[in-house]
């Protein structure tokens with residue numbers, strides 16, 4: 392097996408790949424917001440005129456869903472140019488052309504001059520995008536960068552998997568821990584909790600699966616105050632189409648003090 396470590400370049404290439412582009416574009420066109428996403432957006436982002444930033448917007452599923460809910464001042468970015476192109480095209484088709492889309496890397500927002508003179512009243516990083524950043528220090532850089540472009544009091548909504556969320560998950564991760572202890576883990580992975588897999592119709596996916604404790608520590612280390620978290624299954628019963636598109640996940644809300 393190729394033992395080259397997975398980097399941001401690997402992840403970006405995987406999201407720019409045709410299979411992934413078709414998968415996320417189809418979701419943006421047909422699926423829209425999940426019931427759980429809509430519920431938390433309406434609860435934690437009550438002001439429709441507040442400027443909001445979406446990180447990892449992909450083909451625009453969430454940004455266009457927000458616009459359809461009546462949010463008027465939307466900015467969204469992704470580091471995969473092919474997906475951003477799809478988002479721009481769908482926004483034009485849905486007459487949501489006032490959404491500002493651009494290409495940027497969430498771990499390097501300090502270098503993004505497009506964000507120089509804007510402060511946001513809230514940030515979203517949906518469907519586990521933050522966890523698709525390899526390296527905990529890089530995920531922390533993204534959390535830190537997003538906090539810097541927000542006003543005090545701004546909420547951050549994001550999702551992750553949770554490797555402690557069920558007895559089945561815990562058993563699988565115990566086996567994986569034993570593999571790491573023997574040095575027999577997938578050599579392309581950098582940290583315990585990482586996974587890299589391929590699915591027909593979705594393409595290759597890198598994902599870090601954290602524990603709840605890990606995310607609480609990352610929020611504290613990057614200046615966010617934890618406010619809320621819950622598993623999706625506790626929030627809403629999603630349609631079959633949403634469940635086919637996405638596994639259960641943990642929703643997080645943190646706030647800039």
Ligand SMILES: C[S@@+](CC[C@H](N)C(=O)[O-])C[C@H]1O[C@@H](n2cnc3c(N)ncnc32)[C@H](O)[C@@H]1O
Pocket residue numbers: 399402403406415418419446447448449450451452453468469470471474495496497498517518519520521523524
């Ligand atoms: C699972 S997809 C979700 C896309 C979209 N938000 C949705 O829910 O359909 C995660 C997205 O995060 C983006 N992403 C991952 N790492 C990123 C980074 N460092 N900077 C910007 N975007 C990133 C990927 O390109 C991908 O579009």
